[in-house]
Amino acid sequence: MLATVLAEVAPFVRPHIDWHAVAPELTLLAVGAILTLIDIVWLERGRKLTSSLAGFGLLLPLIPIVTLAVSDSDTRVMFDGAYVIDDYSLVLKAMFLLTGYVVVLLSTNYIGEGDYWENEYYGLLVSSILGMVVMASSRDLISIFVALELLSIPAYMLATWRKRDVRSNEAGLKYYLMGVFASAIMLYGMSLVYGVAGSTLLTEINAALSEGGSSEAVVTLGIVFVVVGFAFKVSAFPFHTWSPDTYEGAPTPVTAFLAVGSKAAGFVALMSLVVVGFLGRDDVFGPLFWVLAAGSMTFGNVMALRQKNIIRLMAYSGVAQAGFMLAPLAVAGTGGTSADTSISAILTYLLIYAAMNLGAFAVIISVARKTETAELESYNGLFTTAPVLAVFMTLFLASLAGIPPLGGWFAKFSVFTALTNADTGAGYALAVVAAINAVVAFGYYGRLALRMWVEEPYLGDKAPIKVPVALGFALVLTAVITVAFGVYPPVATHFTDVTLVAGV
């Protein structure tokens, strides 16, 4: 019976899999499996090893990434273009893995001392990063969606990892509810786009949407819904409402991970979708990103000026920074080289933002180890109690504000280049909005820096702050990258000068 049924079915064609190309993903998968197995086999004895294993494990996939980068074949395409390994995706994969490594460094003491579920914490962190790594190569609606869920669902649970703290429960629940709501909207948009294009491949979607002609409402609605879904992920105004509460309640290393890793993953999805999938419909996504970018920059900065808690300040400043990163997408479809310059600008911004933001969070975690609060007042007189930390924090804040010669300056510069390069009225207008906002941002970053250098120490407590080795290493690493990218920008552009054209 079964044999006759099987005989009628068309023979199954084995898919072509380039094992070298998927080696980074497989290595990371193995690391996650080993971490889980160690917990099962060794129980409590494995606890001391877990964080260092997770750290080195996240660096391990960099080896196949380097061999892929230097190998002869430039672009490896699998499954008719659903999964692409090119320079763009390799740079992003390396960035996600290094971000994960720094987050492990930030977590080592925090998670180890707080009596958390350590092994499971690192297991979830690795699987979330696996989702980001898959996202970097996905050029297909289904892969993008699954990668998004793989990186989000562990993050929802990590946000609620301080189980006994009601604020952490609130953080996780809020993040989860807003996240699944956004996913639902995005899926609806994807189904409309698929309905028009008849394919989930982004290249074929671009062909179908471009030829479709003028102004079908369904295409507009589909693109808007998909972009809105990711706007939640990157916490762009007006879809940012979850971020201050979630950032405040979640364990601080997880906050750093959300602020850098999952935000960057959302941008990666947006870049792939817009530049490979929707590029022909500039009339739809151009104005949409213009509004999102201008709104995020302005609203994020205005709200950040009023915050009294450093984590909430970082959350709103993150909304503003997301606005800067969204801005190049508004002009990505104006023809010429604008798609390439926009992608390069966003990549540059993402790399530098990851370094300086993780650095700032490393200082926040170090300071909170002593003060046990996140109020801005606890930074008063930091220079007296911990001069080295104060110098590091000033460096990261100056970089976030965009003061030369630090990395943040070059990040903002590439965004302005991309906006003016498009040579359209909308591009110049957005550049003006961005310039005004860059000045406003000095307000709160500068005030925080002033607190550290001018004010008297918080509660008159002049005891020094001890920084553990792992946190210290994270500080040095991020500071070196922040300074190097700013002082000698070719270091950054060497990696970010990639093309992501439709029709790979």
Next chain:
Amino acid sequence: MVAQNIFFGIMAAIMIWAALRVVTTKNVVHAALWLVIVLAGVAGQFLLLGAEFVGVTQILVYIGAVVVLFLFGIMLTRASMGEDENVNLPNRIVPATVGVLLFGLMAFATIDYWRDAELPKDGSPTTVEAVSDSIFSDFIVPFEATSVLLLAALIGAIVVARKE
């Protein structure tokens, strides 16, 4: 196609009635049970379109798992299972308006584009074999990613839910 159109109309009418009951009933358990009818209607519509795999999956996942999860959730967290006057929002106008507007927008876009579209008359329905073939060939990466996702979700859910 005529028979399918008639059945589509009947099922759609039942689904709309049930969906209205989901939001108007004062008993949470009844709301979950009305939802079963809505979801079963969706499964029926898939079967009418010849998408047997999606239809059966709809029944298994939504009725078999999601609604049962709802009922367990209600059972484990609420003392009273009867009618509750506070279950409906006092200010229903705003969400209702948003819902109606969104429905109008989506209905307009869908009808505007697919008004004259027809299912291919000679096209064979998507079979389970075709679905499984594409899962294990073109969509192998998302499939494997999903298995990692399920394991991670399981581990995380146990940690979050278990007693200290």
